[in-house]
Amino acid sequence: xxxxxxxxxxVDRDAAAAVAGLDALDTPTVTRTPLWRRALGATVPxxxxxxxxxxxxxxxxxxxxxxxxxxxxxxxxxxxFGEIVVDGSIWSITWTSVGRxxxxxxxxxxxxxxxxxxxxxxxxxxxxIGPLLSGMQSLPSVAWVPAAVLWFGLxxxxxxFVVLLGSVPSIANGLVSGIDQVPPILGRVGDVMGxxxxxxxxxxxxxxxxxxxxxxxxxxxxxxxxxxxxxxxIATSPQLGxxxxxxxxxxxxxNNIAGVISxxxxxxxxxxxxxxxxxxxxxRRVLQTRGLAAPV
Amino acid sequence: MTAxxxxxxxxxxxxxxxxTGVAKVFGTGAGAVTALTGVDLRVEPGEFVCxxxxxxxxxxxxxxxxxxxxxxxRGTVDVxxxxxxxxxxxxALLPWLTAVRNVELPLRLAGxxxxxxxxTANELLELVRLDGQARKRPHExxxxxxxxxxxxxxxxxxxxxxxxxxxxxxxxxxxxxxPFAALDAITRDVLQGELERVWRATGTAVVFVTxxxxxxxxxxxxxxxxxxxxxxxxxxxDLTGTADRRALTGExxxxxxxxxxxxxRAA
Ligand SMILES: Nc1ncnc2c1ncn2[C@@H]1O[C@H](COP(=O)(O)OP(=O)(O)O)[C@@H](O)[C@H]1O
Ligand SMILES: [Mg+2]
Numbered sequence: 001x002x003x004x005x006x007x008x009x010x011v012d013r014d015a016a017a018a019v020a021g022l023d024a025l026d027t028p029t030v031t032r033t034p035l036w037r038r039a040l041g042a043t044v045p046x047x048x049x050x051x052x053x054x055x056x057x058x059x060x061x062x063x064x065x066x067x068x069x070x071x072x073x074x075x076x077x078x079x080x081f082g083e084i085v086v087d088g089s090i091w092s093i094t095w096t097s098v099g100r101x102x103x104x105x106x107x108x109x110x111x112x113x114x115x116x117x118x119x120x121x122x123x124x125x126x127x128x129i130g131p132l133l134s135g136m137q138s139l140p141s142v143a144w145v146p147a148a149v150l151w152f153g154l155x156x157x158x159x160x161f162v163v164l165l166g167s168v169p170s171i172a173n174g175l176v177s178g179i180d181q182v183p184p185i186l187g188r189v190g191d192v193m194g195x196x197x198x199x200x201x202x203x204x205x206x207x208x209x210x211x212x213x214x215x216x217x218x219x220x221x222x223x224x225x226x227x228x229x230x231x232x233x234i235a236t237s238p239q240l241g242x243x244x245x246x247x248x249x250x251x252x253x254x255n256n257i258a259g260v261i262s263x264x265x266x267x268x269x270x271x272x273x274x275x276x277x278x279x280x281x282x283x284r285r286v287l288q289t290r291g292l293a294a295p296v
Numbered sequence: 297m298t299a300x301x302x303x304x305x306x307x308x309x310x311x312x313x314x315x316t317g318v319a320k321v322f323g324t325g326a327g328a329v330t331a332l333t334g335v336d337l338r339v340e341p342g343e344f345v346c347x348x349x350x351x352x353x354x355x356x357x358x359x360x361x362x363x364x365x366x367x368x369x370r371g372t373v374d375v376x377x378x379x380x381x382x383x384x385x386x387x388a389l390l391p392w393l394t395a396v397r398n399v400e401l402p403l404r405l406a407g408x409x410x411x412x413x414x415x416t417a418n419e420l421l422e423l424v425r426l427d428g429q430a431r432k433r434p435h436e437x438x439x440x441x442x443x444x445x446x447x448x449x450x451x452x453x454x455x456x457x458x459x460x461x462x463x464x465x466x467x468x469x470x471x472x473x474x475p476f477a478a479l480d481a482i483t484r485d486v487l488q489g490e491l492e493r494v495w496r497a498t499g500t501a502v503v504f505v506t507x508x509x510x511x512x513x514x515x516x517x518x519x520x521x522x523x524x525x526x527x528x529x530x531x532x533x534d535l536t537g538t539a540d541r542r543a544l545t546g547e548x549x550x551x552x553x554x555x556x557x558x559x560x561r562a563a
Binding site for chain 1: 363365379381382384386388390391392401402404405406425429433434435436437438439440441453482483486489490493
């Protein structure tokens, strides 16, 4: 083939330059803050909050407005905390609860995912159980504890039943809204490329619904955790072992306020810890690859 | 001898797409909307045809028929390739995939192997001058760059055809539904030039829908003017060998005005 004439080459070079210039002008710029600044920015404010809370607590205690058995000093709670750390019971207590929550949550994911898909994709299922699923989400799962105790006795089944009823609706609803929020144009992209239903679901629909699904999972975890605590506080028995809820109940039974507060602090630490270590990084990654959250 | 002659004469005349007496009615009874009626249109292999018309005249409906997404109420639609590529007004890229993986998508859906599709996708990105941006995600690209990724993806789609395969380039067809309408004027101007270059390089037949007369006249070898409600072909202009495109722009604009004004009088 003959080389293109000089004019064609010049025109093409000009076009290439114009395109390159436009690209340089239009490309969104991202400024990244260094890691240590990000870490500092993320940790300093909550640590400050914690310090303020403890100082206020200490001041309130020192004012002696409340009797000791209602409001212990921060130091007393720390001592109680130290005790269970030293005798090692903190690990078994925490693990009993976390293990249950994790198993319950995973089972909930396994149930809620196909359920959510059905509700999102089958019109009849949506009208039939969609409202029920939303309603269940606003029903506090504590309400199920007495019934579950009557049905299953003081067994693990009771606890898992309550956990599942707490978290399945959140996860399923998250998936449904994730699917509902997929821009219809993405489905059309698959259609014009001749994608079948299965390929379209796997390559387009499900990845597109991931942010909503993940938000549902995060909420589902929180609901699993709080349902578990409710169940453990109400349904206590020797064969159930001592989880965080039972530990809290024990403290309350013997009027040990420091024990009760230690338990609450532990419940909080686990809840926040899982959120920070598992869900936040996952969600951040998913949103960032989609350009949905500003890289901080 | 005659057989050989027949083949050389018949084979190239199979159009890339042909509509004959096509009508499209949405709904039935009193609420029925006639979007298209009596549309005849023939697109030769490698030809660049611009469909021009006011909004609501059935341009998108016509493209959907060509794309096989919808069936005509009357008439026949004949498209040489079984998989024409479609480009929309929005880039419609998958936001979680990098540019190169977006371009690979049609190949992936067609079952092309990993290394083959990566090779094709990289070539096409180079063709649209985005070879340096292959690993960026859509949100890291400008609007014009995204639309070029979409162009590369559409081109990738034209390379997969289960019936005729790669050999028969003549069947390739790209359907574009106002692809530059959402871009700013400068970017649009540059991309029009880029599309022209890519079209010449690939030899794909293009049906390009627009409501912008200047865009139609700049890009098209043929401009087809559609009327509105119901949409039908009012007039065609063959632009090959037209020296004075500016004068023609004026002429077509006048016709378009006339078509639009009839609706004001009817109402
Ligand atoms: N799915 C549909 N159902 C009913 N009417 C439709 C549908 N799609 C398009 N129409 C009607 O058909 C006409 C042409 O629409 P369209 O092809 O989108 O026009 P354009 O792309 O030229 O703006 C419009 O009057 C529109 O309201
Ligand atoms: Mg349209």
